[in-house]
Amino acid sequence: MIESTAVRYFRMVTECGSIKQAAASLRIAPSAISRQVQGLEEELSVKLFERGARGMNLTDAGHVLYRYAVENRTQLDGLRSRVEEFDSLRRGQVKIATVEGMLASFLPDFFVGLSRDYPGISMSVTAVRSRDVAEMVGQNEVDLGLIFGRAPRRDLIELARMRQSVHLIVAPEHALAGRTSCSMNDLAGLRVVVPDPSFGIRQELDKACAQASVHLEVCNETNSLAFAQTVVARTELATFLPRDTAMPSIKAGTLVAIPLRDKRLEATQVTLVQLAARTASPSTRLVAERLIAKMKEAED
Structure with missing residues (x-):
């Protein structure tokens, strides 16, 4: 619930100790606060303050309303924080x-x-x-x-x-394009264009080749996966990439991705x-x- 003006003024009077001090804090006329507090008492049909020489003291009913006012203010502050976060979430x-x-x-x-x-x-x-x-x-x-x-x-x-399992990537006309999968031994002597050794793909590929004692004929190295795909699409060379990396060209029909039966390359x-x-x-x-x-x- 949004805090009403009357409840806000009541809370301020309680915390400041008098209408005069609350008015000074809020920078409004004391009469405006008096009218709101009086209206609140009339609406609830109870007396909220005992007015004395030392200021205004809460009655039992006033204590109940003040607890409500504090809880309401806390909930309002939390609501405001959530609204502000929601706004910043969208920007x-x-x-x-x-x-x-x-x-x-x-x-x-x-x-x-x-x-x-x-x-x-x-x-x-x-x-x-x-x-x-x-x-x-x-x-x-x-x-x-x-x-x-x-x-x-x-x-x-x-x-x-x-x-992101590494696949063998070839043109549709390549001799291996029709295979449903390949082992590392199937790739012995394959002519390839590969990412340079700074790429994790290349590091995993070299380890897989070493483990299987397979030698690839590296015709080109590149620091661009896009360049490797373009070369493969236009030549008889092959490369090694995750299927998602080559997906646009696979969908366009210019490249084919062949799964590799190798635990290391399947687990990347x-x-x-x-x-x-x-x-x-x-x-x-x-x-x-x-x-x-x-x-x-x-x-x-």
């Missing part, structure tokens, strides 16, 4: 650092839903390598980060993880991280909650 900018693979499908789809439901919230998205994402989050330069693999720093907390994941010591804004909490839900939905 603001959230800064996200991410690995490049999330830019092709996952984050654009997420942004479409966010902008539809919360048009006052904007996202600032920076694409960097996984270790740089962790560094930016750790240095408090961004609110949230999407990294490949697990959090590499102790000051980061993992909010959610999403499986993307992790949503936040600085443990950072106090998140309402809009950041909302974006984080929606990202967590979308990542869980992708897992299911």
Whole structure:
């Protein structure tokens, strides 16, 4: 319930000890307060104050009303805080650092839903390598980060993880395009364009190849996953990416994703991280909650 003028004036008189002091505090005429208090007494049919030389003292009925007034004020302050938070929830900018693979499908789809439901919230998205994402989050330069693999720093907390299995990516005309899956041994001698060694994908791929004693013929290295996809779509070369990263090209029919039967490459994941010591804004909490839900939905 919103605090009425009469109840507010009554509360102030009680706390100040007199109508004169309450009027000074509220910067209004004492007569205005007297009329409101008198009207309140008439409405309730009770006497609220005993008026004496030392000021105004509450009657038993006055004590009951004062307890109500204080509780009502506390509830009103809480309501105001929730309304203000709800307002700030619908406005603001959230800064996200991410690995490049999330830019092709996952984050654009997420942004479409966010902008539809919360048009006052904007996202600032920076694409960097996984270790740089962790560094930016750790240095408090961004609110949230999407990294490949697990959090590499102790000051980061993992909010959610999403499986992003590495697939073999080829053009539809490639000799392996019709396969339902491939083992690492099937890839021996395969001509490839691969992410450079700074990418977590490349690091996991090298470990899988070493474990299976498989040698790939690396024709090109790149620090751009988009460039790797373009080359693969136009040549006989292959590359290795999570399916979501290549999804736009897969839907367009220019690339094919083939699952790999390798435990290491099947288990690769993307992790949503936040600085443990950072106090998140309402809009950041909302974006984080929606990202967590979308990542869980992708897992299911």
